[in-house]
Amino acid sequence: MTTAGMARGAVVLALLLGAGLAAAWTGQTQVLGAWLAAWWFALGLSLGALVNVWVHSLTGGRWGEAIRPDALRLGAAVWPLAVLFVPVLAGMNALYPWASDAARGSARWAGELASHSTGFKSLWLTPWCFVLRGVMYLALWSLLARLTMLPACTRSPRFAAVALIVYGVSVSLAAVDWLMSLMPLWYSSVFGLLAACSQAMSGLAAAVVLCARRAGAGEAQRLGDLGNLLLMYLMTWAYLSFTQYLIIWGANLPHEISWYVVRRDGGWLPLAWALAVLQFALPLVVLLFRRAKRAPRVLAGVAGVLLLAQLLAAWWLVLPSVPAAPLAWWWLAPVVALVFAAAARTAVPRGWAMPVARGTGSGGQHD
Template identity: 30%
Template sequence: MIAEVQRYSGTPRLMVPAFGLGALGLAATAAGAFVDPRATAHSYLIAFAYWVGIAVASLIMVAIFHTAKAKWMTVLRRAMESMAVSIPIFVVLFIGVALGLKHLYPWVPGSELAKEFTEVELGHLGHKQHGYLNTPFFFIRQAIYFGVWIFVSQRLHSWSTQQDEGGQLELTVKQRFLSPGSLPFLALTITFAAFDWMMSLTPLWQSTIYGVYYFAGSFLAAFCVLTLATINAQGDKNLYGNLVTTAHYHNLGKLMLAFVSFWAYIAFSQFLLVWIANLPEEAPWYHVRIFGGWQNLSVALFFLQFLFPFAVLLSRNFKLKQRNLAVMAVYLLTIHLVDLYWLVWPAYNDHGPSFHWTLITAFVGVGGTSVGFALFRARGKYTVPVKDPYIADSLRYVQP
């Protein structure tokens, strides 16, 4: 069966509409910036954090699988590599975040948001956090983050696709050497990126678990996207979908269950630590989300992002059916977006959930552009590592 797999031709029916929707979404969002720049900036930040989180989470998972010397997921690895190799487009898309800095962060010079702070709070922000929260250092950190992500993703993807030609074993050795060494840097950069992009929306709020909370949800979303891409790849002998067995789908379902649980564990740990400490600079962040207009959504997230999917994914029979996994993947991707909305939007409107049309246009714009770019980068490449030394083991994989 592996001999039937051909190079991906970049079918226009997916790539062209993705780029088209992306361009329309970004244009509409840019128009929204002239109407309501603050709402538009927050909408764009939610969309950016959503899609770049999936790309970076895919990169980290590829590195983890190489580090663990996992064989079963070899047939799925190229799809995750393609998701990860889309990271360079987010350097361009980050311009939207950069243009909205003064509408997002009170620590940016000239920001009107600073008026919402008392003199004591401004003094604390200026004297104790100015060394970190300042515009030049902010952009330096972004360059470091994207530099690390792009270097690792390009190296792993390049070695993997080069192996398709000659099957050199040393390329597997290189991937398995770089991956464990890169993991600490990948983990630290995504953690501090979460601090910079979202936690600093309310700069007096501090949580060392915040970054883990963000990439726990991103890991879950990455596996949901991988599941949908794999199911969509079936029916075309040129793609990898027909090589994926029920055992692989079962593992994807188990990974969804694992990261639903992991997200809930991190969310509860963060809440518990803040509740026990009850510090005046930390408690208000949760006070807004628990005792104000955000209370209903906060309670709903506990049931919708943890209890419901956890109970459903416990079923082995459920995880063995592709249609069930597809529905659950779409559901979890939607809830992950709601979760990011819950993280970011209270900084714009602390009275309760509200809607702004740029929430849709920004999501479509960033998402369409990144998906189109990922498909573009996959053109001319096999959708499965055809000469990886462990591809045969992956195709024969059965549940232990």
């Protein structure tokens, strides 16, 4: 083993030891919550990259050619990342409050929900059904990623249209299962669309960071188009987020407002303001200027800020819904994120990717 390999092994071992100590100190539930947040962020990079590949297959344009190779490599990581979801499935009884007393059936919601609305919810939120759906989502996304690499599908508008529809439905259900059900009495009809928009933005941001490093002097137009697409994603995310907040806060219904109450009263307001600045205000101001969008370093910097904001957004979605002392998250979440990064680095070796087909035709060349 080389010195570099031994050093990497020592770092991974130290991180795993740190995660073990964190689990012993804070509890399994908190570590699983931080792991779920890190995993959701990483999955969003991979699935979001595929979303932008499918959009490009539908619309064409030179903008997509700039990010397509990097986006395909990111999308190929779906299957290895699926393996890293196993800890969540294994620890679901500790993480999800509805799972530990699933044997009670509809009695879990007694006094909270009307009797006529508890039957389907009780069936949906049962461990075996939860695991089955999770495996189906991950298998479906892995299949879509694999098909995207095939010559017959890689630039096919028909396949891209079907893939986007399947992805939109499945990721909405997955967001409800894995994130919303952390607070099983809370619901939002826009939550799934918000999750899909966030993933598309993070996937594009990751691809932009990778492709901007090798952008030449003649890439200004393509970089400008990518900057416009990033601007569209962040404005859509901001609109959906504010609409969800405005409607829920205005209605002031207990089952709906509880999600925001724990984020207001649990010491999470600094994170909310950080998201408002890093995932909306700061990128918005920069991306309004054409010169900034066409400068590789500036655009890569904006994309990097959006990636950081997406990690913060994953923490915002998951961590306040998991019971813990707020101050514990400020050190636990970064530690677990580093451990997850080390695990993902092992599961997805450097340079690993599915074979990518070189499709023919002009589907990606027209403006």
